[in-house]
Amino acid sequence: MSTDFAPPGRPRGTAFLLSQVGAHAAARFAERVGELGVAPSDIGLLRMIALQPGRSQQSLAGELGVVPSRVVALVDGLERKGLVERRRSPRDRRNHELHLTEEGGRVMAEMRTVGAAHEDDICAALDEEQRNQLAALLEAIAAQQNLAPGVHPGYRQSSAPPR
Template sequence: MSESRNRPIGVAFLLAQLGAHAAGRFAARVAELGLSPADVGLLRMIAFQPGRSQQSLAADLGVVPSRVTAMLDPLDRAGLVERRRSAGDRRNHELHLTAEGTRVMEDVKRTAMAHEADLTSCLSPDQRGQLLALLELVADDQGLTPGVHPGYRRS
């Protein structure tokens, strides 16, 4: 409680704390759509590059291919993604969103906007712009890929 008097809180700690908070809130919101944050990440990657293979997904996510199989199974069963055998190389699955999957991603987009609005509601438009710029500065300096959430994997 009075811990803050003793120890100066730095940018690094605040980022970790607020980041976990933001991620937790987002998880709670998309849970109402029946999705986990990992599900959302997977759906976004498929929406952005339809037809990609599970191997390429595994490589980009930094996880093992068997993990992608396990993550994809429920989304497939729920009718949000479709695995199509590639005509050219029948070992491949070409991944696509279904119509339902596309609709769900619209819900996710609305959810993300509400999340953003809630998190920054205490800031003036000016302050929000400043914060965004400073965060982008640090993210860029730290070599983070835009739009790719690292989870907690390899640094």
């Protein structure tokens, strides 16, 4: 939500450009997946469940950096849409093991198509070499800033003090 702070005549701040282009990419992605009936935050959860079926809600909350009650709401939505199933764990009946339904698997498959189209849309201005260059620069920043690979900060509980 920041707007550029650079004095006129000087190049735009790189940090601002990152935030601007990143927000744009996120908004376009939301539009695209919205047509599949899901939100971007749903996609992250689906993907984590697909990668490790049977995961508990607590473990998702921990990895995403959100409060457990939020995972309840997110999983509620996915269950209502028939994409995810909660199964009581037989070993510890407090736990819910999360699994993708068949429909959930189908949505994840469609997501690959959507993701590729999105990628092409956003990077339309760049040739193959430039895309790789950009990815490398972003990876370097992500690593130095301690961003967990594949985990979007949009989930993260704001750690900033209230204003």
